[in-house]
Every structure is written in C-alpha cells, then in structure tokens.
Amino acid sequence: MTAKIIDGKAFAANVRGRVADHVARLKEVNGLTPGLAVVLVGADPASEVYVRNKGKQTVAAGMNSYKHRLPAETTQTELLGLIDRLNADPDVHGILVQLPLPTHLDEALVINAIAPQKDVDGFHISNAGKLATGQKAMVPCTPLGCLMMLRDTLGSLAGKNAVVVGRSNIVGKPMAQLLLRDSCTVTIAHSRTQDLATVCRNADILVVAVGRPELITGDHIKQGAVVIDVGMNRLTRDDGKTKLVGDVEFARASERAGAITPVPGGVGPMTIACLLANTLTATCRAHGLPEPGDLTP
Numbered sequence: 001m002t003a004k005i006i007d008g009k010a011f012a013a014n015v016r017g018r019v020a021d022h023v024a025r026l027k028e029v030n031g032l033t034p035g036l037a038v039v040l041v042g043a044d045p046a047s048e049v050y051v052r053n054k055g056k057q058t059v060a061a062g063m064n065s066y067k068h069r070l071p072a073e074t075t076q077t078e079l080l081g082l083i084d085r086l087n088a089d090p091d092v093h094g095i096l097v098q099l100p101l102p103t104h105l106d107e108a109l110v111i112n113a114i115a116p117q118k119d120v121d122g123f124h125i126s127n128a129g130k131l132a133t134g135q136k137a138m139v140p141c142t143p144l145g146c147l148m149m150l151r152d153t154l155g156s157l158a159g160k161n162a163v164v165v166g167r168s169n170i171v172g173k174p175m176a177q178l179l180l181r182d183s184c185t186v187t188i189a190h191s192r193t194q195d196l197a198t199v200c201r202n203a204d205i206l207v208v209a210v211g212r213p214e215l216i217t218g219d220h221i222k223q224g225a226v227v228i229d230v231g232m233n234r235l236t237r238d239d240g241k242t243k244l245v246g247d248v249e250f251a252r253a254s255e256r257a258g259a260i261t262p263v264p265g266g267v268g269p270m271t272i273a274c275l276l277a278n279t280l281t282a283t284c285r286a287h288g289l290p291e292p293g294d295l296t297p
C-alpha cells in the first residue's frame with residue numbers, strides 16, 4: 001500500500017479561508033474585528049519567523065494583529081505587566097506568548113497570567129482542566145489541527161484505537177483528550193514505554209510528537225493506519241545545509257500507512273490556521289455570539 005498524503009498546506013489554506021469568511025460576516029453584521037496580540041521575548045530566529053507568519057496570516061484573515069517584541073532581558077514583572085494590559089484591552093480577543101521563553105522567565109507562570117478566555121494557545125491550566133473534564137475550552141492549536149485532519153480523513157473516529165506517542169502538555173496530553181472526546185480508545189506512549197513498536201502496531205490512528213528524528217519506522221505502523229507526524233527536527237547535513245525531518249521515517253511508513261502527513265507541509269501549517277480559528281472563537285465567546293461550529297472541536 002502507498003499512503004495517501006495528507007496535504008496540511010492545502011488544508012490550512014482552506015481553514016484560513018473559512019476563518020476569513022466568518023471574520024468578514026462578523027464585521028458586516030456585528031461591527032466587530034477580532035484582535036490577536038502576539039508577544040515575542042528575545043530574538044530566537046525560528047520564533048521570529050513563526051511570529052512574522054502569525055502576523056501576516058492574522059491580517060490576511062481580516063483580523064487586527066498586535067505585535068509586542070520585547071528584549072531578551074525583559075523581567076518577569078515587565079512581561080506580566082504587559083499581559084495584564086492585554087487582558088484588560090477590549091480590542092484584544094486573543095493573546096499568545098511565543099515559546100520558548102528565555103530561561104530566566106517562568107513559562108507556566110506567564111501562561112497562567114493570560115486571561116483563560118483570551119488564551120488562544122489553550123495552554124492555561126484552566127483550559128487544560130476544562131478539556132480534560134469535557135467542558136468548553138480553548139484547545140491547543142497543534143492538536144486541534146491534527147484532529148481536523150483526522151476527521152477529514154476518517155470521518156467518525158469512534159471506536160478507533162489511537163496511540164499518541166509523546167506526553168507533552170502542549171501536544172501529547174491535549175491530543176489524547178481530544179481523541180478520547182471523539183470516542184477513540186486511547187493509549188499514550190512515551191520514552192519509557194516498553195516495546196513501542198508493538199504498542200504502535202495496534203494503532204488505527206498514530207500521532208507522534210516526541211521530537212526524536214525518525215523514531216517511528218515502517219515496522220511500527222499497522223497496515224492502513226492514519227499517521228500524523230507532529231515532529232519538526234532540523235538536522236544539519238554533511239554539506240552544512242539543514243533539512244527538516246519528522247518523528248516518523250516517512251518513506252518506510254508510507255509503504256504501510258493508509259494516510260500520512262509529511263514534514264514539512266503536514267501538521268505545521270495547521271498550527272497557525274488553528275490559532276486564527278481560536279482567535280475567532282474567542283471573539284465570538286467574548287461577545288456572546290454563536291461560535292464557528294466548523295472550526296471548533
């Protein structure tokens with residue numbers, strides 16, 4: 001079998017288009033423009049690119065983009081002060097602090113200072129708790145993107161065996177919660193899991209988010225499984241050029257999988273598309289308006 005390639009770039013463009021349509025209606029009917037504030041501390045080159053793309057795509061969807069670039073030596077108090085001001089600003093419906101933060105800043109403290117209803121990353125402890133207990137929450141963008149692609153590929157996920165490799169708060173745990181909500185039988189595997197290949201071979205749905213280049217080989221894949229590769233590992237080749245590879249050995253896995261996401265061009269583009277969707281959702285919730293049902297889980 002040669003797997004169907006799940007085109008995350010095209011999927012993300014479709015999501016952004018739907019967000020833009022909702023935003024246009026929101027402006028016309030309700031006189032409202034969603035606003036997203038993105039905070040970048042320091043000058044990590046990859047983060048600079050992501051933040052620039054977030055700004056561009058926010059504006060392209062018809063939303064207001066507010067960028068806050070702070071020097072690497074910004075203190076915790078200064079950063080929390082900015083978050084307080086953004087929490088209180090009625091024009092700001094979504095707040096995102098780009099990660100990773102410089103090491104002198106306490107990531108958990110900073111994230112939990114964001115008003116939960118404006119936490120479009122879905123990382124606040126209150127949103128994590130709500131997701132885990134089946135309440136309406138802001139859902140982390142990357143798992144939300146994976147869920148959208150899985151539903152589009154498979155239709156109903158009910159009864160499927162899903163294995164999530166990775167237990168991070170940002171991807172693994174929320175991904176498992178979303179799959180559970182869609183009535184999958186969910187296993188979370190991680191670095192201490194015994195006989196990972198056997199566990200993975202039980203998966204109709206395999207989501208891998210461990211940050212280990214090509215950890216998952218063809219041998220880990222059940223025939224016909226849907227494989228979602230969240231890994232983004234930048235490797236330097238012998239000639240000094242860099243190459244982005246996922247956590248899944250793509251060529252071998254494609255021989256057995258029914259469908260698979262590539263890296264790049266799979267999950268990555270969905271992260272920003274879902275950020276826009278979450279900003280729209282946060283705006284609707286803030287104003288007591290119906291949510292965009294096609295863009296929420």
Ligand SMILES: Nc1nc2c(c(=O)[nH]1)N[C@@H](CN(C=O)c1ccc(C(=O)N[C@@H](CCC(=O)O)C(=O)O)cc1)CN2
Nearest residue numbers: 050097098099100121141264265266267268269271272
């Ligand atoms: N506050 C947050 N920080 C970070 C998040 C996040 O969701 N919230 N995720 C990542 C970075 N990220 C967005 O912020 C992100 C990463 C990758 C992509 C993407 O489109 N990747 C492309 C490849 C790009 C390349 O060549 O480098 C792809 O996979 O095709 C978008 C967003 C960490 N920080």
